[in-house]
Amino acid sequence: MSDGTPSLGGVGLSAAAERLYRAMLADPLAPPAGLVAGAGVAGPEYPALLAELNAHGLVGSTEGRMSAVDPRIGLGALVRERQSGLDLATQAITGLVAAFTEGQLRADPARLAEVVDGPERVAAxxxxxxxxxxxxxxxxxxxxxxxxxxxxxxxxxxxxxxxxxxxxxxxxxxxxxxxxxxxxxxxxxxxxxxxxxxxxxxxxxxxxxxxxxxxxxxxxxxxxxxxxxxxxxxxxxxxxxxxxxxxxxxIPGELEEVAEPLDADERELLRLLNAGVKDEAIARRLGVSSRTLSRRVTRLLERLGAATRFQAGLQASRRGWL
Missing domain, CATH: 3.30.870.10 (Endonuclease Chain A)
Structure with a gap:
């Protein structure tokens, strides 16, 4: 409102209907003529404004006369209804954007993708x-x-x-x-x-x-x-x-400490096995022969009570080693 009072226009109420509603709240026993004067509206407008308030659930009939509904009830329901509508509109945005994008792509297929040539342009x-x-x-x-x-x-x-x-x-x-x-x-x-x-x-x-x-x-x-x-x-x-x-x-990061800690080579071996690296690459990384690697893997399997490397990975995870 012009005097700085928060407006109810956001819930779809006209300025004149809002003034009438406020007048009814301020003086529940005022006759129509007093309400018209208090709201600053013309007499002929009164029936239409009352109908507008009734349509928004802000007035009701009490003992044969129209009176204002408690704002906590009337305006609360009105706000929730508007919010629900806004939520639905917000949800519709995703579909509308998709439709817009699809239409743009049909009109100009080049919008779908572009080939970037040259190292500098690719890096950019x-x-x-x-x-x-x-x-x-x-x-x-x-x-x-x-x-x-x-x-x-x-x-x-x-x-x-x-x-x-x-x-x-x-x-x-x-x-x-x-x-x-x-x-x-x-x-x-x-x-x-x-x-x-x-x-x-x-x-x-x-x-x-x-x-x-x-x-x-x-x-x-x-x-x-x-x-x-x-x-x-x-x-x-x-x-x-x-x-x-x-x-x-x-792919695990650092292994957690356990009651029976592994040595550095065993910890690294577990990481590499869990990552699926081939034996040849593991042996090269650890600086050991294939035969030595095979013995180390066997010891790990025995220590974990596993028959396969997959089972070893599961057991190691359960023990906090991976």
Whole structure:
């Protein structure tokens, strides 16, 4: 209202009807003429304004005359009704945006995705979509690699901003010299990681609605990539990540201390076995022969009472070793 009093226009009430309602609340026994005068409305307007208040549930008949309904009841119900309508409208926004996006894509298919050519442009596109991430960056990770240090720096920046980071590594990634230590460092920094035998493609999904797929990597340089804009295609790529994530094995960070602590080699062996790294790569990393590695694995299985490596992983998890 003009005098600074909070208005009821937000619940669909006209200014004149609101003044009449306030007059009725202030003087429940006032006759119609007094209410008209108190509300500052013309006499002929009174029946229509009373009907408006009645339609909003703000007046009712009491002993043959119309009187104001308690605001806690009348206005409370009106506000809840309006809020329910707003909630439904808010829910409709998602569908409307999807329809709008679909229409835009039909009108101009180039909006769906674009090919980014040239190392500089690819790097700029990656920096742009990752820099705009607000909730999560999800990655399929596999060799060959372009610049591990730059990638690690970008991920650390994400985690510092509170953006969730999830990565699915191909086993081959953990066999690259020095890369397993880099992965462990990122897990310690806050990344959640899993490992699978192979990933279907190299991929970065941002907030479940945008994606970047390297197309050509030559001599350690990404020559081209596809940038996927918000669309059903981007959502499908996000769903692909989730489906592979469900099949992956968690890559643990530091092992917890136990009553009978493992030595350093045993702890490392458990981590590598759980990650699915091949025996040849494990032996190379630990600096032992294949025969020595086989004996160490056998001792671990016996200690854990496991018949298979999978059972060993389960037992180690139960004992807090993974």
């Amino acid at each position: 596109a990656m920096a742009s979509i990752v820099g705009e991430a607000t909730t999560e960056v999800a990655v399929f990770d596999a060799p060959p690699y372009v610049d591990k240090k730059t990638s690690e720096h970008a991920e650390t920046s994400l985690l510092d901003r509170g953006v969730r980071s999830r990565a699915i590594y191909a086993v081959a990634a953990l066999e690259v010299p020095g890369y397993y230590d880099a992965v462990r460092a990122m897990i310690a920094a806050g990344e959640t990681a899993r490992v699978v035998p192979t990933v279907p493609l190299k991929l970065v999904v941002v907030d479940g609605r945008r994606a970047l797929l390297p197309l050509a990597i030559n001599d350690g340089v990404v020559r081209s990539a596809i940038l996927v804009h918000p669309s059903a295609l981007a959502e499908a790529l996000a769903a692909l990540f989730e489906s592979v994530w469900d099949t992956g094995l968690p």
